[in-house]
Amino acid sequence: MQTLGNFIDNQRVASQSTRKAPVYNPATGEQSLEVSLASPEETRAAIASAESALTGWRTVTPLNRARILFKFKELIEKNADEIATMISKEHGKVFSDAKGELTRGLEVVEFACGIPHLLKGEHSLNVGRGVDSFSLMQPVGVCVGITPFNFPAMVPMWMFPVAIACGNTFVLKPSEKDPSVPLMLAELLKEAGLPDGVFNLINGDKEAVDVLLSDERVQAVSFVGSTPIAEYIYSTASNNGKRVQALGGAKNHMLVMPDADPEQVVGSLMGAAYGSAGERCMAISVAVCVGDEVADNLITRLSEEIDGMKVGSGLAHREVSHQEEAHMGPLISQQHAAKVREYIDSGVEQGATLLVDGRTRVSADNQQGYFVGPTLFDQVKPGMRIYEEEIFGPVLCIVRVDSYEEAVQLINKHEYGNGTAIFTRDGDCARQFCENIQVGMVGVNVPIPVPMAFHSFGGWKRSLFGPLHMHGPDGVRFYTKMKTVTARWPTGPRAGAEFSMPTMK
Numbered sequence: 001m002q003t004l005g006n007f008i009d010n011q012r013v014a015s016q017s018t019r020k021a022p023v024y025n026p027a028t029g030e031q032s033l034e035v036s037l038a039s040p041e042e043t044r045a046a047i048a049s050a051e052s053a054l055t056g057w058r059t060v061t062p063l064n065r066a067r068i069l070f071k072f073k074e075l076i077e078k079n080a081d082e083i084a085t086m087i088s089k090e091h092g093k094v095f096s097d098a099k100g101e102l103t104r105g106l107e108v109v110e111f112a113c114g115i116p117h118l119l120k121g122e123h124s125l126n127v128g129r130g131v132d133s134f135s136l137m138q139p140v141g142v143c144v145g146i147t148p149f150n151f152p153a154m155v156p157m158w159m160f161p162v163a164i165a166c167g168n169t170f171v172l173k174p175s176e177k178d179p180s181v182p183l184m185l186a187e188l189l190k191e192a193g194l195p196d197g198v199f200n201l202i203n204g205d206k207e208a209v210d211v212l213l214s215d216e217r218v219q220a221v222s223f224v225g226s227t228p229i230a231e232y233i234y235s236t237a238s239n240n241g242k243r244v245q246a247l248g249g250a251k252n253h254m255l256v257m258p259d260a261d262p263e264q265v266v267g268s269l270m271g272a273a274y275g276s277a278g279e280r281c282m283a284i285s286v287a288v289c290v291g292d293e294v295a296d297n298l299i300t301r302l303s304e305e306i307d308g309m310k311v312g313s314g315l316a317h318r319e320v321s322h323q324e325e326a327h328m329g330p331l332i333s334q335q336h337a338a339k340v341r342e343y344i345d346s347g348v349e350q351g352a353t354l355l356v357d358g359r360t361r362v363s364a365d366n367q368q369g370y371f372v373g374p375t376l377f378d379q380v381k382p383g384m385r386i387y388e389e390e391i392f393g394p395v396l397c398i399v400r401v402d403s404y405e406e407a408v409q410l411i412n413k414h415e416y417g418n419g420t421a422i423f424t425r426d427g428d429c430a431r432q433f434c435e436n437i438q439v440g441m442v443g444v445n446v447p448i449p450v451p452m453a454f455h456s457f458g459g460w461k462r463s464l465f466g467p468l469h470m471h472g473p474d475g476v477r478f479y480t481k482m483k484t485v486t487a488r489w490p491t492g493p494r495a496g497a498e499f500s501m502p503t504m505k
Contacts (some may be wrong), residue, residue: 001034002088003015003020003035005203006042006046006198006202007186008042008049008194008200008433010044010190012183012187013026013042014036015036016229018035018039019039019207020035021033021035021176021205023090023178024090024128024178024333024334026329027089027313027314027315027316027330027369029334032089035203035343036203037176038202038207039207040211042208043204043207043208043217045143045218046171046202047171047218048213049196050169050171050197051142051199052197054139054141054412056407057168058138059165060167061091061116062116062167063113064184066112066165066168069112069161070165071104071191074192075188077184083377084103084183085315086181087178088134088182088317090152090178090316091149091150091177091279092277092327092329092332092370093276093314094326094328094329097275097312100122103154103446104156105151106157107453108157108162108453109161109469110164110453111161111453111472112161112165113165115193116152119476119480120426121134121482122135125493127209127444127486130206131487133485133486134485135306135485136482136485137166138469139166139168139478139480140220140243140481141168141217141218141219142164142218143168143223143353144173144213144218145163145171145221145223146222146225147182147277148175148225149175149177149178150225150276152174154259156174158471158475160172161474162478162479163222164199168220169197170199170200171202171218172186172205173202176205179503183201186200187195195270201249203401209233210236212409213240214236216241218242221242221244221245222247222361222470222478223244223485224376224470226248228248230249230467233246234465234466237502243466244363244466244480245458245466245468245469246463246464246465246466247458247464248464248465249463250281250283250416250419250463251285251387251390251414251416251418252271252419253288253410253411253414254268254272254285254286254287254288254422255288256287256288256289256294256412257294257422257423257424257425258291258294259329259424259427261423262298262301264445266298266301266305268447269287270302270305270306272421272447272448273285273287275392276328277328277329277330277394278390278391278395279331279332281418281463282418284396284447284448286397286399287398288407290401290407295400297396299398302376303355303356306376307402309327309328310325310372311327311329311373312328313326314329314357330371332370336392336477337370337371337372337393339393340391344357346386347385347395350384351381352377352386352397353421355375355376356375358375359373360373361373374396375395376396377397377398379398379400381399382410382413387399388415411439414461414487415462416463417438417440417459417460418441418459418460419443419444419448419459420439420441420444421442422442424444424445440460440464441457446450451472455472455473456470456471456472457471
């Protein structure tokens with residue numbers, strides 16, 4: 001069976017670790033390969049490679065860094081079908097969703113290709129007589145990315161393209177559940193001309209992560225995952241003197257007003273709640289309906305749509321001619337599927353009304369896969385586990401409220417503040433919502449408000465630890481240190497010493 005190792009100094013390196021983790025095809029339940037879990041020594045070797053490459057890479061002009069990223073973009077597009085197939089085999093999402101993930105990652109690569117403009121800094125002429133001030137945006141050093149299983153291509157590409165474009169070197173620690181795609185990205189970076197050591201990859205678990213968080217050569221850490229781990233990453237890395245952006249969990253609400261377009265709401269909710277089997281930090285998992293009539297109508301329409309959903313392998317339509325693509329694939333692992341079923345059990349036990357039960361739904365393609373079907377609850381209340389906690393599965397909760405004000409209060413009270421949406425035809429209502437809601441990313445008649453790459457991505461409250469969001473302008477700020485220079489070139493003799501506080505004259 002194939003064993004995956006690490007990528008250090010621009011080459012794949014077989015790990016000497018005796019600790020291994022299995023990698024499964026979630027659609028079949030079969031093990032496809034295994035991955036070695038890096039030792040602390042191997043993790044330090046990757047950091048050393050990045051540190052060694054830093055001096056040379058930071059002196060490469062931003063224009064030439066961008067040219068390598070342009071080539072990398074070309075190679076991603078050339079190999080897009082192969083990469084998307086690999087995502088689907090190891091994560092489980094359907095092929096078209098995998099292609100969409102790749103596209104959203106590529107948008108950040110495209111943004112990073114504009115780095116010569118993004119690093120221009122500021123300049124002020126004559127802040128004093130014959131004195132100029134200007135800023136330099138310089139790389140922070142060796143940067144680390146720790147990424148989740150649900151987006152093995154997109155989330156790493158939200159980090160390393162901006163980091164290396166800014167002149168940093170990078171060590172990626174992807175999820176051990178679907179490691180093949182990140183390794184392929186490393187190979188494509190090498191093919192694009194990235195010098196040795198600028199990008200390194202370590203496959204590992206907490207043992208490797210703790211080295212990355214504590215090694216004094218690492219200057220910055222980016223993370224995406226659950227809130228408990230984000231909190232741990234933030235506190236540990238910060239205590240070790242590193243700058244950190246740690247994106248955590250979510251419980252995203254969609255507010256449905258009485259004047260909303262019903263067809264638009266249903267179509268948007270189906271994709272936002274059940275796409276990628278709900279394994280998205282921006283998935284809508286709560287629909288807040290203002291009034292019983294809105295809720296009843298929504299439930300009727302959703303139930304009909306759910307009945308027509310096809311659950312199955314994300315690649316079956318590419319392997320069998322004339323077969324339609326499934327709407328939803330499996331969950332990532334047997335353990336996670338069992339956890340989602342436990343959440344459904346708890347919803348029933350705590351008094352929510354289970355309208356559509358996904359616990360017994362299996363794929364027609366393979367009954368051994370890790371499938372949980374689309375699930376719909378009504379009469380969900382704050383305090384229930386299915387309302388309070390991030391399920392990370394295809395479970396949608398309907399919460400009924402009497403007014404817009406009650407809905408806003410409900411959403412603002414939740415501990416998470418990642419994403420939210422409002423569906424309405426009332427511009428004033430939407431504007432108030434955008435102004436008053438305590439959430440980092442807001443959609444108006446848009447169900448999953450993920451910003452484009454030239455804006456920044458990040459939530460509020462316990463969905464983000466650290467002051468800076470990901471990619472866009474905040475991404476450039478995170479991966480650079482600003483230095484301000486104040487310069488005077490006297491035309492006469494060298495100025496003498498001054499013993500009072502200098503002021504501009």
